[in-house]
Amino acid sequence: MSLLSSTPTNTRPRDVQVAEISTNTLVLRSRTWERLKFEVEYARQKGTTANSYLIQAERTALIDPPGESFTEIFLQELAKHLDLTQLNYIILNHVNPNRMATLKVLLAQAPQAKIVCSKPGANALKTTFPEWMSNIQSVREDTLDLGGEHQLQFITVPTPRWPDGLITYDAATQILYTDKFFGVHVCNDILLDENWKQLDEDRRYYFDCLHATQSKQVEAALEKLAPFKTKFYAPGHGPIVRYSLSRFTYDYRQWCQEQKTQELRVALLYASAYGNTAILAQAIAQGLIENGVSVESINCELTDSTEITRAVEASDGFIIGSPTLGGHAPTQIQTALGIILSTATKTKLAGVFGSYGWSGEAVDLIESKLLDASFRLGCETIRVRFSPTEFTLQQCQDAGAEFAQVLKQNKKFRVPRQVVTETHIDRTEQAVGRIAGSLCVITHQQDNSHSGILTSWVSQATFNPPGLMIAIAEDQNADLLIHPGNQFVLNILKEGRNLRRYFSSRSSTENSFAELGIKTANNGCLILNNALAYLECTVQQQMASGDRWLIYATVDNGEVLEPIGITAIQQRKSGSHY
Template sequence: MARQVIQLPIEPGLICLKGLSPNRLRFEVEYGLERGTTANSFLFQEVPLLVHPPGASFAEPFLAELAKLVPAEAPLKVVVGHVNPNRVALLHQLAARWPNQLLVSSNTGAKLLEELWNLQKPVAPGSETTPEPIPALPRIDVVKQEASRNLVDGHVLRLIPTPTPRWPGALMAFEETSGLLMSGKFFAAHLCSESFAEANRSSSEEDRRYFYDCLMAPMARQVESVVERLEALDIRTIAPGHGPAISESWRSLLNDYHRWGATQERARLSVALLFASAYGNTAAIADALAQGVARTGVRVESINCEFTPPEQLLAAIRSCDAILIGSPTLGGHAPTPIVSALGTVLAEGDRSKPVGVFGSFGWSGEALDLLESKLRDGGFHFAFEPIKVKFSPDAASLKAIEETGTALGRQLQSEQRKAQRRTASGGLSESRSNPAVQALGRVVGSLCVLTTSKGEGGNRLSSAMVASWVSQASFSPPGFTVAVAKDRAVEALLHVGDRFALNVLAAGRENGPMKQFLQPFAPGADRFAGLELEHSPSGQPLLPEALAWLEATVQQRMECGDHWLLYAQVSQGGVLDASATTAVHQRRSGANY
């Protein structure tokens, strides 16, 4: 199904224009569940006033639908809750078709609009492509602090600036008479659904948690401040920019945001993620790195160098355990805020802590070369080789970048454990010597290799891991549970609806597969390199030397401390060697595998 825009009346005079994309819209980490997305805009028809227009990806169907509702000569007001190049490209077309237009944005949003309005993507040398003419920037009603606007149809719109490092120009709109909070990126989920509101809390819970982990967790402190402000509003429905609205359980969702953020704040280790992004590609790399680091329980503090006060930047550099700095290349140079941040790192950064450089570029990458050379010459050691992506990262490169972040998080935790052992009084750790932990180790499980593959063609992703925490969980339907550590690379491919195979290993023949899948893999490495595989009916990798195999689909996920417990329903399977017995894992302690 192609992208389309539908009209959903909310109440008299208020319409939701819902853009539907059943397929993954972009190759950015927050779209990784591949459940499509929606772009939700809201039209107060009598004014007329449009809240949160979509990006250019929905331009054609959106403009066609809007033209049915708003005459071209109408004085259209547009509340711009999120400013980026993709959104500005749509605003160009709005300004061309509705020239009598007024934009409404936050103070920072107005500055971004002025910076981005006449900015065009670089054209390849020798290209015959002619850029489209850009209309004049409309007048802007700047919302410097929270304010209310009385609309002609009796509605009262409260405009609430909600800046964060990822979205410094964010602006929420709260309609006071209906209690409708148009929350933009907050509380969003990339999930394609024609319904205005979710059927129940559980129907989109995982999708909203995934969106939070991808984009909100690295700025948990700022997000917490915004959520605390929203709790004072007389909300009845939250309508985010992506995914279904929340009407029955919005208080529960606010509580979830508090709880998820508290987990981030408890982390003892932290990584400062410094970046600037012109077209969103460097920000997408930053998101993937942050996602990978956060998997290990290390907190990420996201710092947008263009909009962060110097004292906040300095505090993050001094207090963190690693520094990652990312930049685009604009006109052969790094943006001025990145150059300034680099100077602060060189002056104040601890040389004993690792650094990393990342970014995207079009036809050259001088900014990344500058960052790398200055940091190396300054005596810093690198956690990984600089990540340099031409234009936009694809699904495979995002997965490798995510794994790079996970490797950094594990490295920091390993160094922390070594330091703790050096300062400890000696002997066995308390957890290993605890009788209850020793008894827990006597719970045995079958040795298996979990394998999975997802996607098509060049965007196909695969991964695997040794699994020993496996147990049958149901007879009808047949199902089992498997525990997966949060920092496993394969975990990102094991969400509700994803398929995988469980290869049950045979006693006496488990060493070969164990050696293959227990070895350390470089970020993005093929776990199946050199193996001769068979495949299940849905294309999941099978190991011919296994005793038996099961093909299953994830039905539920339960967060259990440092692991996810997955319940999967079996669809197919087979015994490959009826004479063999199952390999089991005997442990002396429940403190490790």
């Protein structure tokens, strides 16, 4: 394998590394050492490569050109190795909207080239770019002869995240071009996986982010690939797989099996008009998976009602996500919600999320329907306007983690030795949930680092001196609040002003205050300017009780920030969660 060109890595610019990997076959690795996107799979921040492949036989084929981040430098490098007027085929193993900028420029310079992709991919391209109709060639389990024994065979591998997925096999070189399979997000000069053991952790993280929620479809894809005699996996990201071929396949099978053996299971149902809701779904799934919960991803736009029913019935809980289109949820989400309301038992934990451009009615509608039906929410409902940011993706992961913990608590409550039935438990929890409390944010600080806790478990305990009683969980940084002398500010929230979304995780951090107006209290903790009132408090006593710490604190100072306003009340449907 010979290296043809590469920019020195010590300067670390974005570049394109080119190498010959087999007969008539080049890889063009568009590289960045920075985090390329906000998606959770890039969170390890080790950079990435966008791998494209060029087969130059009697006819030429370019496989998977990169996204718009690399358009200019990629096409400059490609032109050094190919007269673009001689390009015959552009093969898209996945129709990625991010590739459209590159495709536009490429087709302008090579208008004779045919775009080869799966039928779902072709439909998406024709809808978005009708002027490309004559260039698009859809395939199923077809072959494409490039001459010189380069007989390409296409294998369809649809998944919820990539319904148009293809894998391409070249019989002449015995290379499988696997796109989203067997990849990893790392960037370096190493073309092959000779140091594959060092990649184990990154490979597993990539699988968990992209494939764990669709392990059923991944197993089906592995079965389709088994008959092919393969020397290389050529993925869309990371090094080319040669030395660990059998091991990597084995790992994928094992990781898929692990998803089946988890004790708790969540059905993650969504539709995604522009891809934003799907990104949120992946972040929520990552929070669940990291906390030992198996997730089955269901793209409702591509799944029939019987499959949705099966997934919900087999789950311990479900989370449903939707965009808002014309003030409503898409028809597929309305169908899924109808299935849930008519068939799912009320003991299943529920969650809601979604993205929107302007109004976001779909998320509110789904949430209200589930609450009216007496489902319990396992985490704060997530609403994201426009594209998600790194902060909102972290909120999604935190929500997934919180949902997993509530599931586990419910599981403990329902161990076999309990003599009450699930119906009894459900009714009891609903009754306890009718105890309402003021919605508050507790802010505290340590070593000049501020954090906040959302709670409604606060009540006045004494008149003289004025004192409060607060219940706080261990995973809410209880160690910072339970010792006599610890100080905090109790921010009492106002009805109709949605501050709670900034503190949806179990214990928020500095990021929670980034978009909020704040000032510092006398005790050094933060006051939320948009709160209804605040109280500066000092802890006097604490007591461990059940799964909470009970804290008694006296009030040192306080002020009503908005004389005209109503205290926000946490109305719960169940006593099993905040």
